[in-house]
Amino acid sequence: MVELPDKSTRLIDWYLEVLDAAQLTDKRYGVKGMNVWTPYGFQARRQLDAVMIRAIEATGSAPVEFPALIPQTEFQKEKDHIKGFDAQVYWVTRGGATELDIPLVLRPTSETAMYPVFALWVRSHRDLPLNVYQIVNTFRYETKTTRPFLRVREIHFFEEHTCQVDEATATARVESNLAAFGEMARAFVLPFLAIRRPEWDKFPGAFYSVALDIPVGGARTLQIGSIHHYRENFSGPYGIRYEAADGSQKLVHQTTFGLSERLLGAVVAVHGDQKGVVFPPALAPYQVVIVPIPGKPGAPDPAPAALALADALRARGLRVEVDRSDERPGAKYYRHELRGVPLRLEIGAREAAAGTATAVDRLGTKRLLGPNDLPGAVEAALADFGAALRAAAEARFAAAFSEARSLTELRGSTSVRVLRWCGREACGHEVETAIDGALLGTAEGPLPFKVEGEGGCIACGASEGTRWALAAQPL
Amino acid sequence: MVELPDKSTRLIDWYLEVLDAAQLTDKRYGVKGMNVWTPYGFQARRQLDAVMIRAIEATGSAPVEFPALIPQTEFQKEKDHIKGFDAQVYWVTRGGATELDIPLVLRPTSETAMYPVFALWVRSHRDLPLNVYQIVNTFRYETKTTRPFLRVREIHFFEEHTCQVDEATATARVESNLAAFGEMARAFVLPFLAIRRPEWDKFPGAFYSVALDIPVGGARTLQIGSIHHYRENFSGPYGIRYEAADGSQKLVHQTTFGLSERLLGAVVAVHGDQKGVVFPPALAPYQVVIVPIPGKPGAPDPAPAALALADALRARGLRVEVDRSDERPGAKYYRHELRGVPLRLEIGAREAAAGTATAVDRLGTKRLLGPNDLPGAVEAALADFGAALRAAAEARFAAAFSEARSLTELRGSTSVRVLRWCGREACGHEVETAIDGALLGTAEGPLPFKVEGEGGCIACGASEGTRWALAAQPL
Incomplete structure (x- = not known):
């Protein structure tokens, strides 16, 4: 590990x-x-x-x-x-x-x-x-x-x-x-x-x-x-x-x-997080991994149920892997989380008999799916994961910006800064020096958060022709 | 043209x-x-x-x-x-x-x-x-x-x-x-x-x-x-x-x-032929072109029927174009034949009203399709075209080879030659000189036609260790 x-x-x-x-x-x-x-x-x-x-x-x-x-x-x-x-x-x-x-x-x-x-x-x-x-x-x-x-x-x-x-x-x-x-x-x-x-x-x-x-x-x-x-x-x-x-x-x-x-x-x-990569469903090489969990010797084999579910999901256009390697389940969970697989389905003897599956998505949400329309329930769980991933990403995005009203405020910035700029190159370079980064330019679309009306250039104070601009430290 | x-x-x-x-x-x-x-x-x-x-x-x-x-x-x-x-x-x-x-x-x-x-x-x-x-x-x-x-x-x-x-x-x-x-x-x-x-x-x-x-x-x-x-x-x-x-x-x-x-x-x-490229269905950028043929002014427009058929065919996984450009139909036929499109469907006012289409495949076979299960009939016509293309290619393949029993016979070859070869490099080069080409090597799979039993090397006559080999003029 x-x-x-x-x-x-x-x-x-x-x-x-x-x-x-x-x-x-x-x-x-x-x-x-x-x-x-x-x-x-x-x-x-x-x-x-x-x-x-x-x-x-x-x-x-x-x-x-x-x-x-x-x-x-x-x-x-x-x-x-x-x-x-x-x-x-x-x-x-x-x-x-x-x-x-x-x-x-x-x-x-x-x-x-x-x-x-x-x-x-x-x-x-x-x-x-x-x-x-x-x-x-x-x-x-x-x-x-x-x-x-x-x-x-x-x-x-x-x-x-x-x-x-x-x-x-x-x-x-x-x-x-x-x-x-x-x-x-x-x-x-x-x-x-x-x-x-x-x-x-x-x-x-x-x-x-x-x-x-x-x-x-x-x-x-x-x-x-x-x-x-x-x-x-x-x-x-x-x-x-x-x-x-x-x-x-x-x-x-x-x-x-x-x-x-x-x-x-x-x-x-x-x-990504401390467990590894997190793939959005549209990008994941495989979106669902099914892990059959063998019971004690003599217990019914859950593999056939896992393979049948994989076929049903593939018929709906999903990318699915069945992990039948001989590692223990915990090691499999660890690896598929590290690789960012959106949804894991665990099927033991009990789930196989009942036509259900225990689903755990890459954000940790766990639930029992089925027996009614199990493939449809898997699709829904994957969509829920996508929505949760989007909500989290949008929340972080909204919190990533803050307004700066003076060059002094730009120093030691711990977020991406929104500021007023008159458009002159000299003022732009002053901004770049202050934030130790770059004036990214002027926003083409809506700004990431509500800003208050007009104002003067952050560098020279000129009020004519100023626009909202962004400054940051590009990677 | x-x-x-x-x-x-x-x-x-x-x-x-x-x-x-x-x-x-x-x-x-x-x-x-x-x-x-x-x-x-x-x-x-x-x-x-x-x-x-x-x-x-x-x-x-x-x-x-x-x-x-x-x-x-x-x-x-x-x-x-x-x-x-x-x-x-x-x-x-x-x-x-x-x-x-x-x-x-x-x-x-x-x-x-x-x-x-x-x-x-x-x-x-x-x-x-x-x-x-x-x-x-x-x-x-x-x-x-x-x-x-x-x-x-x-x-x-x-x-x-x-x-x-x-x-x-x-x-x-x-x-x-x-x-x-x-x-x-x-x-x-x-x-x-x-x-x-x-x-x-x-x-x-x-x-x-x-x-x-x-x-x-x-x-x-x-x-x-x-x-x-x-x-x-x-x-x-x-x-x-x-x-x-x-x-x-x-x-x-x-x-x-x-x-x-x-x-x-x-x-x-x-x-390909004298009209241009001929694509097998699996390779054609588009497998079917639908040409709506407008009638006299005031006649019903066949375009809606053409577009609806295209949608139905795409839903079955086919690659389809509808050619609504303002060229005359003959010019369109010429161009799509030149480009090798496997199947053309012509839909005039009469076909549109009847739910049919006139199909002409790239080998020239013409038939009226529909009205029953028109998309299914199009799929069948495309499959028939594929089968006819295969039959023609296999017939030409079978006729492309002939046996050669002496170096003299190799000169001026007008087909790919099958011959016995002892495996020695010197004999191989004699074959290459005679055919003014290359000894391609020995057949790994079945030969393209029935050959009679054993025989001596075409160059040295040795009978031991000879195998069937092919000689040709590689492009």
């Missing part, structure tokens, strides 16, 4: 140990920041992908896949973009024994792979909107400390790229992406904030960036995704033009939407 | 044009041999992956994913393997502006990524068998002519890697893989031969290799997969040892099983 570090005081230590103990990843691969997706971790990722695919395809986005290698010549067409990524790309310089004429970049993100081809695909306004996405691995030569799922050098990446007729339509796509992320976040049970990043922190090449942030304890936040409006910043250099209905040639306006395996790290960090 | 080259006389030209016309891939990416997966091609690939995943997981194999980059030091541990791949690997030598201390290989296959970690995972006989697989992209600096799906530099790759207690168990895993491939090939409607490759053509580092080959017209064949027995060839250099039940330390015996996007190219090449 593993004693996990205290999550409330040693979040990162707890996080690293729980990943090992639950076998969600193997960090012992021979390249720093590149980890092995174990069977259990891969199956969680498969559910993560399924949620993303369902939500984005419902908005009319089509799957594609572009090559992983990008010619240097294409990579360097957009100046801010290349400046932003130059220090962290991997270069392929040799094939076999041959030095390549044109070195290839291992994609850190796919703008420069896709946009030369978009210029071929988009001809007329009838080709628009072009909404496509891919789920691929991207590569960044990360120089900061790496941590599984949160900051890695080979990233399991979701990226949507779209072309729109004009700026307003692109802005509407940003809104549509935000709504799609709302769907996904519901499945992950991750209450989040949409925050427009300040100019100095936007994506390299973007017109503006909206980040998706979650609080992860104290003043800390974690960015779990982002949506960008590119205006014509890329379509210009890459020549993505269309013939409008009036016959004129116009540049498209573009947007992108990026997510990654970091979402899996976020789920672990947000829901 | 595109006039496709004659498939029977210009297979490769036909193949390249049909991929473009059906929009299964885009070859205009800026790196030779690296192509774009278009939405339509990607959706075919998704079905391909689904078939592979279902068949391999049914044999108890678990999904994993190992990093794409392999340190040079690990890559070079097995001598034959490195010799086989040295000329065709991409090298990552730089991260940002930093020269890497240890260059990284972009995986051409994952033995050298996985096996150092397998050495950590396998400790005891209780950890065996270890059966895992991954579906990832692999990279080969191909110097031959590249062709989409068939020979590319970034390959969508399926690779199973297993560790077994001993040689016999590993041999049994090879058999199990063969059976799993049989399942997959049934879904792809690809009759195939399992052929043990001669020594000089086995996988670099293997004890022996079984290839999966299909005839593709004339004397030509295409290798669509392979299964390898490694014995202890890799477990030795990588130190993958376990403690046996008797307490002794033993090396594992290993196997691998490789498939790729080439299967998609094979499906196109085997089933």
